[in-house]
Amino acid sequence: xxxxxxxxxxxxxxxxxxxxxxxxxxxxxxxxxxxxxxxxxxxxxxxxxxxxxxxxxxxxxxxxxxxxxxxxxxxxxxxxxxxxxxxxxxxxxxxxxxxxxxxxxxxxxxxxxxxxxxxxxxxxxxxxxxxxxxxxxxxxxxxxxxxxxxxxxxxxxxxxxxxxxxxxxxxxxxxxxxxxxxxxxxxxxxx
Amino acid sequence: xxxxxxxxxxxxxxxxxxxxxxxxxxxxxxxxxxxxxxxxxxxxxxxxxxxxxxxxxxxxxxxxxxxxxxxxxxxxxxxxxxxxxxxxxxxxxxxxxxxxxxxxxxxxxxxxxxxxxxxxxxxxxxxxxxxxxxxxxxxxxxxxxxxxxxxxxxxxxxxxxxxxxxxxxxxxxxxxxxxxxxxxxxxxxxxxxxxxxxxxxxxxxxxxxxxxxxxxxxxxxxxxxxxxxxxxxxxxxxxxxxxxxxxxxxxxxxxxxxxxxxxxxxxxxxxxxxxxxxxxxxxxxxxxxxxxxxxxxxxxxxxxxxxxxxxxxxxxxxxxxxxxxxxxxxxxxxxxxxxxxxxxxxxxxxxxxxxxxxxxxxxxxxxxxxxxxxxxxxxxxxxxxxxxxxxxxxxx
Numbered sequence: 001x002x003x004x005x006x007x008x009x010x011x012x013x014x015x016x017x018x019x020x021x022x023x024x025x026x027x028x029x030x031x032x033x034x035x036x037x038x039x040x041x042x043x044x045x046x047x048x049x050x051x052x053x054x055x056x057x058x059x060x061x062x063x064x065x066x067x068x069x070x071x072x073x074x075x076x077x078x079x080x081x082x083x084x085x086x087x088x089x090x091x092x093x094x095x096x097x098x099x100x101x102x103x104x105x106x107x108x109x110x111x112x113x114x115x116x117x118x119x120x121x122x123x124x125x126x127x128x129x130x131x132x133x134x135x136x137x138x139x140x141x142x143x144x145x146x147x148x149x150x151x152x153x154x155x156x157x158x159x160x161x162x163x164x165x166x167x168x169x170x171x172x173x174x175x176x177x178x179x180x181x182x183x184x185x186x187x188x189x190x191x
Numbered sequence: 192x193x194x195x196x197x198x199x200x201x202x203x204x205x206x207x208x209x210x211x212x213x214x215x216x217x218x219x220x221x222x223x224x225x226x227x228x229x230x231x232x233x234x235x236x237x238x239x240x241x242x243x244x245x246x247x248x249x250x251x252x253x254x255x256x257x258x259x260x261x262x263x264x265x266x267x268x269x270x271x272x273x274x275x276x277x278x279x280x281x282x283x284x285x286x287x288x289x290x291x292x293x294x295x296x297x298x299x300x301x302x303x304x305x306x307x308x309x310x311x312x313x314x315x316x317x318x319x320x321x322x323x324x325x326x327x328x329x330x331x332x333x334x335x336x337x338x339x340x341x342x343x344x345x346x347x348x349x350x351x352x353x354x355x356x357x358x359x360x361x362x363x364x365x366x367x368x369x370x371x372x373x374x375x376x377x378x379x380x381x382x383x384x385x386x387x388x389x390x391x392x393x394x395x396x397x398x399x400x401x402x403x404x405x406x407x408x409x410x411x412x413x414x415x416x417x418x419x420x421x422x423x424x425x426x427x428x429x430x431x432x433x434x435x436x437x438x439x440x441x442x443x444x445x446x447x448x449x450x451x452x453x454x455x456x457x458x459x460x461x462x463x464x465x466x467x468x469x470x471x472x473x474x475x476x477x478x479x480x481x482x483x484x485x486x487x488x489x490x491x492x493x494x495x496x497x498x499x500x501x502x503x504x505x506x507x508x509x510x511x512x513x514x515x516x517x518x519x520x521x522x523x524x525x526x527x528x529x530x531x532x533x534x535x536x537x538x539x540x541x542x543x544x545x546x547x548x549x550x551x552x553x554x555x556x557x558x559x560x561x562x563x564x565x566x567x568x569x570x571x572x573x574x575x576x577x578x579x580x581x582x583x584x585x586x587x
Contacts, residue, residue: 022367026197035366038308038553057369059465061330061362062557 001054002145003064007083008073011043013134016164017073018049020138023160025053028148033058046081053147070113071141072096073120073133078107087113092144094186096120096133101189111190116144118186127177135161135175136182143183150183193373193438200363203331203370204270204296204356205230207338209240210378213294214265217245217256221275222308223360224298228270250275254282254293261291262400264390266342268293272360273300276314280321286353287322287416289401292345292385293353295323296338299461299512300360301552309553310359312460313513316522322416324354324423325490327460332370334358336440337487339373342382343430349422359462361553373438381437420491427488444493446485447500449475453482455568456501456542458527459510460486463549463556470561481565486523494530501527502534504542505572508564510583512550520546520580543571546580560584 004021008014015036022034033052039045050064065085069092072083084093093113097104104117118140120133128135135157142153157179158172165171198206205227208216218228234240243260247253250271257267271279276297286293302313315325324344328334337356345354358364373381391400404412424444431442448468450456457467464485474481484500486493501507509528511521519525524546531541547564550556560583571577 019367022197026367026369031369032197033366033368035362038361038365059330060469060558061359061366061462061465063555065557 001052001056001058002069002147003067004051004053004069004071004141004145005064005067006049006051006071006073007077007081008047008049009043009077010045010047012073013132014047014073015049017071017134017138017141018051020157020160020164021051021141023163024138024142024153024156025051025147027156027159028152030054030147031056031058037063046077053145067091069094069141069144071137073137075099075104084108084111084113090114092116094118094137094140094144096137098122105190114188115190116140116186117189118182120182123178123182123185127181128171128174135178136185139179139182140186144186154180154183193371195369196372197367197369198331199226199365199367200328200331200334200358201226201298201365202230203335204338204358205234206372207335208268208296209234210373210375211266211268211338211342211382212240212379213242213268215243215245215257215260215267216269217247217253217260217267218269218271219247219250219253219275221250221272223300223364224270224272224275224296226364227296227298250278251282254279254286257293258282258286258289258291258401261286261293262289262391264387264392266385268296270296270298272298273314274303276318277302280318283318283321283323283353285401288412290351290416290419291353292342292351294338294341294345295353295355296334297355297357298360298364299357307552308360310362310462311512311551311553312357313551315355315357316513316515318355319490319522322352322420323490324352324420324427324488326354326356326487327489328356328358328363329462329464329485330363331358331366331368332440333487334363335370335372336434336438336442339378339381340430340434340442342385344423344426346385346387347422347426348388350419350426352416352419352423357461362462377437381434423491424493442487444486444488444496445500446487448483448485450482450484450500450503452480453503454480454505455565455572456482456484456504457508457510457561457564458484458486458497458501458523459512460489460523461512463510463512466556466558467561470558470565473558474562474565479565479569492526492530494526494533497527498530498534498541501531501542502540506568507542507544508547508568509544510547510549514548514551521548524580545571545577547583548580549583554584556583
């Protein structure tokens, strides 16, 4: 079982990314969960979303406290939320940031996680035309999770976007450009 | 042909409603059940159902409109949560008393005070004495399956009672999970058509529904609801058996998980039961004889069957996701202990029991919480005193 925790702010699409990841995992034949944790619902408030992906039936209905991967959609959360809390030893930490690697690493002290950085906002602005980081992060998270190869993943995301943005082919194409570029854009910044 | 899919509990409930294609839906939106009438209104707009969708101005009106439609002789359904259900309470009793087999898909959410949008069972537990049949669902699959069975259970001639199908707000209502969706035609055949024996719009037989009842009649009418609720046991059993024959998934009054030789057991309802099963598996791996009972049917209450299922335990935890504020724990704690009393009086063995209140207002319940409970049960079994009821994981 792979467990993933998303940290974002209301309105950035962390919940949507988690639900889309569940769709993609389902299309790979996996048992899936994708669910948000709701606090006060307002734009900009910290929110958490979760994924479980497994070959076996998933019965547990609690939040995820010891994830295999953490995705940080908004790096301003690093100052107030312990995003790496409970991350399994050797787990992956995927951060959306345009800062220098040493700046990002300094946020985590001597973490033993594999830290990856992607400038998802830059990709989104160039491909979708809006600063929505969730599609690039979705793509990078799928690659880092190892649940499927690139071709299968890209096709699964196309199916998911086509369903989600039904009747908006321009939006689907922008998102497809974003996820294709983002697939290999997350770079590991520590040893 | 059935198909594998993935969807949220709300989507699953809406899919069931689409396949049932009821004559009338009357609903008012409230988190976290809002998506259900939202999806259904889309089905209506897209021509997938020919249901009359009534957008009412309150939940009191939603249930009133369902009562009117059901009394007229058609299938009526609605969805609600929390304060919305509380606003229905008056009309929930009317629906049961008038013997109208309305189906309500309830997405459990804490009743306000303090205001909160997350899961607990205080809303439907507040309706437990209203005369509605109540079925509780662990996941999206069970919410879907229970809804497919609900109309037939309520509409049986010797029952004619409304049915509430409950699932946990956000935890299952907004979580995407794998699910098997049955073929539209096969569901239609399974659910069948509704032909009430008596109905208001029958020109050949005049009928009054819901008139003022003077004292010489009220107790007889309540007794009739009581009899119908007794009969509902067989209705749930038979419809569930037919469901298993048709679709292959088994449902009883409750599910027993590793109970055959269990010494320590927990009893609870809905989504946390899945978490509990993972704890049971882990404990079994350590050699602890742990088991779990997940109650599906709270109304009617399967007292004798439950007492028999629990009798072999050394110690039992009864877990309520609401507090009745009786100062002795929640409604499950009270009713399960009452069920065991009959066995004790007959000189039969009963387990030691401890009540737990958990998960109020969406407080997460983890596998580790079940380990804590099972640890306490082992102490209870060897003579340590535990409170009659305690709050799980509360910060003192």
